[in-house]
Amino acid sequence: MASKDDKHSTGMGSRGVVRPMDMHQNNSNDHQDHEGGGHEHHKMDHQQRLQMLHMHHQxxxxxxxxxxxxxxxxxxxxxxxxxxxxxxxxxxxxxxxxxxxxxxxxxxxxxxxxxxxxxxxxxxxxxxxxxxxxxxxxxxxxxxxxxxxxxxxxxxxxxxxxxxxxxxxxxxxxxIPGMPNMIMYMKMGSKVPSGWSYNPSSWPQRWIMIVLAFAGWIVSRYLGAFQLGYIDQIWDPFFGEGSRLVLNSDMSHSLPVSDGMLGALAYTFEFLMGWMGSPSRWRTMPWMVALFGILVIPLGLVHIFLVISQPVIVGYWCTPCLLAAAIMLPMIPLEFDEVIAMGQHMVQAKRRGDNFWKVFWKGGEPFEHNEDERSPKLMELSKSPGKVIKASIWGMSIPWTLAVSTLLGIWLMFAPAAFGVSIEASAADINHLGGSLIVVVSVISMGEVVRRGRYLNILLGLLVAVVPWFLQDSNFVLNLSSAITGLLVAGLAIPRGPKKESYGLWDKYVK
Structure with a gap:
């Protein structure tokens, strides 16, 4: 039989500000189990919160x-x-x-x-x-x-x-201690968003983001160390001098700071923000989820676009740069669900008449009281790694259509080299950029909350299929390959694929 501590464990452990609040909630839940009382009966007054704050400070x-x-x-x-x-x-x-x-x-x-x-x-x-x-x-x-x-x-x-x-x-x-003074205003309540089948802020869901951010930080720091002069060579197993030429290109030098170290800075904040807040931070810390989402989604897309444009603008590929982009790419669909959950809570709070900015900065009252009974504890990773890793990617599914589209996009990226077409040819640029964008769209669309994004592949596939035929320096064999691949990608973007989870108010947009 599970112990009382096991029953109320949140998987990662409740750190800092969450610990005393969780203790209060657990005591309230125990009291409710025995007496059938409601949560309203157990709300703390200002003096109780102040006492808990002093205890936590000690x-x-x-x-x-x-x-x-x-x-x-x-x-x-x-x-x-x-x-x-x-x-x-x-x-x-x-x-x-x-x-x-x-x-x-x-x-x-x-x-x-x-x-x-x-x-x-x-x-x-x-x-x-x-x-x-x-x-x-x-x-x-x-x-x-x-x-x-x-x-x-x-x-x-x-x-x-x-x-x-x-x-x-x-x-x-x-x-470690939690958000300063969060004890004074934090609202206890639901762990799982209303109508959702899982908690997008659970520790297994955040664990994979933390690991990816750390890996991205290592790669970006390596690139930045070369640009700042701390190391005098950059290792590239596939493109030889390509990495050095990309990192010292006019495109890179146009920025006032090292783009490698700028990436390391972004990954540092993403890594640290992965640890912030409790498993209900989609409700208790909307501002933090929004900031984390900005770092991962729009800034991540900019980072990826700059990397995939290298063969077009610079004329070379950079293996460590591609690795950094490959690490960032799955983080985007993995973070989208938490941002959607936060947005749903903000919409519901606004409809209820709550002050928007107060909810945004200090969190809002729950709409229901539930526990996250589905997410495994992170401490189970060493014993049941498959179970935890599977929980880490809830909200993502891999339809065969998107998997094949990803492979077709990779083929487009390497097709010019396979057919002996110069990287400087316009048709090669279309293949490199179009193939890269198809990969990006396909992987991001594996996130069920953004499955509609796959329709962009229809446009990209048609462009890849048609545009090369109008270029003066085109190659017939490469053009034929582009046409067949592009039409396949466009056709594969039509089926939605499986939807395995529920997303509350957002369900109607998963089409």
Whole structure:
């Protein structure tokens, strides 16, 4: 028989701010089971929440002392690790907006000032009920991740010191203890969105996002390390010098910062935000889900488009760049369902008459009270990996039509090389770009909430089938291949494929 702790486990464990609130909810549920009372009877008043806040602050006091100590670490870092010894210049002779001496000076003062501010606001955070001080500490951590990218950190030590300390500060301020003062307004209630067959914010659903974000961070950091000059070679097993030429191309140099390190920065925030909030964050933290969605979906699409345009704009492929895009691609459909669930809750709250912005920033009252009985505990991963991995991709299904379309898109990308057509030919550009976009649309449309996106493949397939015939430098064999492949893709986009889950108000849009 399961123990009481097992019964109320959320799988990943309830960290920080969620822990005392979960304890209250669990006690309320036990009381309700015995006496049949409703949830309204167990709402906490302001004084009870304040007492719980002080108790939670006592339990996590070590965190705020750590913030102070990290402040001293930052202040002393420029003295301990000289930013002027072992300096490097960006690869490819790239000119940056600051001279070497300015880069050294600015980064030194950035660390010193950030450290002093962290000492001050970390000290203030030792007293409970000071959320503003904690948020300022969090933003200092965000800045420390941005500064070495913005100022082109002249040494690897400066870059890694700032980014790792910055990530640690973010974890200490809003991940381990939970959102500052969330105890004062968090509404307990449903874990699963109304009408949904699963919880898109469960730990198995977020686990796969965290893993993908970490993998993307490793690859992007490698690309950025080459661009900033920390390593002098980039390894490419398939395209040889292609990666170096892409990373030092005019397209890459047109940006004011390293696009590789910019990708690493985005993946850092995605990785950290994967840990934020409870399994009901679609309801309790709409602002965070919206921000996470912006990082993953529109910015992810921009990242992917820039990568797949490389053979058209630059004339070369880059294997690590393609790997980074391949890591980002499945994150988009995997995140869409959580954003849809959050949007459904916002719509329902607005219809009920709740204040939109209050619900957006502080969460809303539940529309029903339920528990997530379906999602497996993440601790089962080592014993039952298949069960947890399957739960990680609820909301995605792979119709054979989309699977075949993905393979056809990959074929289009490699067809010019297979038929000996120069990468500089216009017909090759159509195949490279069209094939890449077909792959992107097919994979994203495997997310059931965005299954309608497959209709874009009709347009892409027809363009790939028709346009090459009107180009002067076209190749008959390649054109015939494009025509057959494009028409197949267009036809395969018509069937919807299976729908395995339920999505509440969004069900009517899954067609």
């Amino acid at each position: 339990q996590t006091l070590w965190i705020y002392w750590m913030l102070v100590l990290l402040g001293f670490w930052l202040v002393l870092s420029p003295l301990t690790f000289s930013y002027g010894i072992g300096t490097v210049e960006p690869s490819g002779g790239r000119e940056v907006w600051l001279s070497l001496s300015q880069r050294i000076t600015v980064l030194k003062w950035s660390d010193i000032i950030s450290g002093l501010l962290l000492i001050f606001f970390g000290w203030r955070s030792l007293t409970p009920n000071r959320p503003v001080s904690l948020w300022i500490c969090c933003f200092i951590g965000v800045w420390l991740n941005i500064a070495p990218v913005l100022f082109w950190a002249p040494t690897a030590v400066a870059y890694y010191n700032d980014t790792l300390v910055g990530a640690l500060i973010i974890a200490l301020t809003i991940l």
